[in-house]
Amino acid sequence: MTPWKILITDGLDAKGKAVLSEVGEVIDRNGITADELLKEIGEYDALIVRSRTKVTPAVFEAGVKLKVVGRAGIGVDNIDLNAAKAHGVRVVNSPLATTITVAELTLGLMLALVREIPRADSAMKAGKWLKKELEGAELYGKTLGIVGFGRIGSAVADRARAFGMRIIAYDRLKAAEAITQRGGEPVSWEQLLELSDVITLHLPLTNETKNMLDANAFARMKDGVYLVDAARGGIVDEDALLAALESGKVAGAALDVFTTEPPGVTALVSHPRVICTPHIGAQTQEAQARAGYDIATEIIAALKGEPLRWRVI
Numbered sequence: 001m002t003p004w005k006i007l008i009t010d011g012l013d014a015k016g017k018a019v020l021s022e023v024g025e026v027i028d029r030n031g032i033t034a035d036e037l038l039k040e041i042g043e044y045d046a047l048i049v050r051s052r053t054k055v056t057p058a059v060f061e062a063g064v065k066l067k068v069v070g071r072a073g074i075g076v077d078n079i080d081l082n083a084a085k086a087h088g089v090r091v092v093n094s095p096l097a098t099t100i101t102v103a104e105l106t107l108g109l110m111l112a113l114v115r116e117i118p119r120a121d122s123a124m125k126a127g128k129w130l131k132k133e134l135e136g137a138e139l140y141g142k143t144l145g146i147v148g149f150g151r152i153g154s155a156v157a158d159r160a161r162a163f164g165m166r167i168i169a170y171d172r173l174k175a176a177e178a179i180t181q182r183g184g185e186p187v188s189w190e191q192l193l194e195l196s197d198v199i200t201l202h203l204p205l206t207n208e209t210k211n212m213l214d215a216n217a218f219a220r221m222k223d224g225v226y227l228v229d230a231a232r233g234g235i236v237d238e239d240a241l242l243a244a245l246e247s248g249k250v251a252g253a254a255l256d257v258f259t260t261e262p263p264g265v266t267a268l269v270s271h272p273r274v275i276c277t278p279h280i281g282a283q284t285q286e287a288q289a290r291a292g293y294d295i296a297t298e299i300i301a302a303l304k305g306e307p308l309r310w311r312v313i
């Protein structure tokens with residue numbers, strides 16, 4: 001047994017924990033507060049988080065033994081990468097584990113939007129039979145604009161093609177062939193906004209993508225467009241989205257992610273044409289089992305100084 005101590009702060013699948021337990025002492029402090037983390041992190045060699053825990057410069061400062069931070073999942077926007085670099089701490093993630101799960105939720109949200117499934121269900125539960133009012137739209141034949149054509153964006157494209165949708169995509173960094181090979185048409189940002197019937201976001205939150213969907217972007221969109229965001233809160237300017245819903249520019253929006261999480265019952269969350277889920281994009285048994293195992297093996301490789309598959313820094 002090595003002397004490694006590994007702290008888990010947002011839960012981890014049992015198999016991942018079992019793998020980690022073979023090489024060190026694993027402490028599960030699911031739900032630990034920011035203050036508690038600062039007090040306790042000094043004892044640990046490794047920290048594993050999901051999206052709840054904010055790994056701030058102060059955490060790196062206090063983490064005097066810290067060698068690696070693992071993100072069980074994809075987005076590392078909750079980890080201060082500059083501070084990690086400054087303290088010589090590796091950051092790793094498990095980027096392949098949740099692709100299918102997020103793509104499936106995205107398709108579910110698209111269908112829920114165009115057929116108003118949540119409204120139909122809550123009306124039924126309130127004893128109302130809204131058969132005449134609930135006339136939806138088909139996805140078939142509609143243009144799906146995918147923003148960010150990486151792992152999840154391209155998996156969404158594969159599934160949406162099966163629904164008979166035309167796929168257009170904007171990705172600032174991907175070669176056009178990466179999009180055409182998956183049956184999509186590469187377009188500019190402006191074309192994507194102007195041509196899409198449904199827009200879905202699959203890119204990271206960065207300084208560049210923050211508020212990428214602002215009032216100007218909404219103004220360029222088709223009237224009656226639908227929006228799905230299962231990427232990150234903050235990419236959509238929530239005030240601009242609310243205004244676009246109220247003007248009728250946006251027919252409906254489905255949001256799995258929010259600028260502040262949890263957001264509380266804001267005007268956006270309670271809007272009748274908004275469907276919300278509580279950041280469950282990656283939350284299936286299958287995806288979490290894969291993420292737990294992948295991050296556990298990557299953390300062990302980092303502690304042992306072995307080659308890494310998913311080194312962020």
Ligand SMILES: NC(=O)c1ccc[n+]([C@@H]2O[C@H](COP(=O)([O-])OP(=O)(O)OC[C@H]3O[C@@H](n4cnc5c(N)ncnc54)[C@H](O)[C@@H]3O)[C@@H](O)[C@H]2O)c1
Pocket residue numbers: 073074075095098099102147148149150151152153170171172173174202203204205208209230231232256257279280281282283
């Ligand atoms: N809702 C959830 O629970 C959940 C789960 C997993 C991932 N996510 C989010 O989904 C995002 C995408 O995940 P992925 O695995 O597909 O990542 P990925 O890296 O495979 O794909 C992201 C794509 O976005 C593109 N991109 C980056 N900046 C861009 C910009 N300014 N304009 C246009 N395109 C840009 C990249 O070139 C890349 O192809 C993650 O960053 C994460 O924030 C959310």
Ligand SMILES: O=C(O)CC[C@@H](O)C(=O)O
Pocket residue numbers: 050051052072073074075076098279281282
């Ligand atoms: O695990 C989570 O809490 C969210 C996962 C997701 O947003 C990710 O970026 O991997």
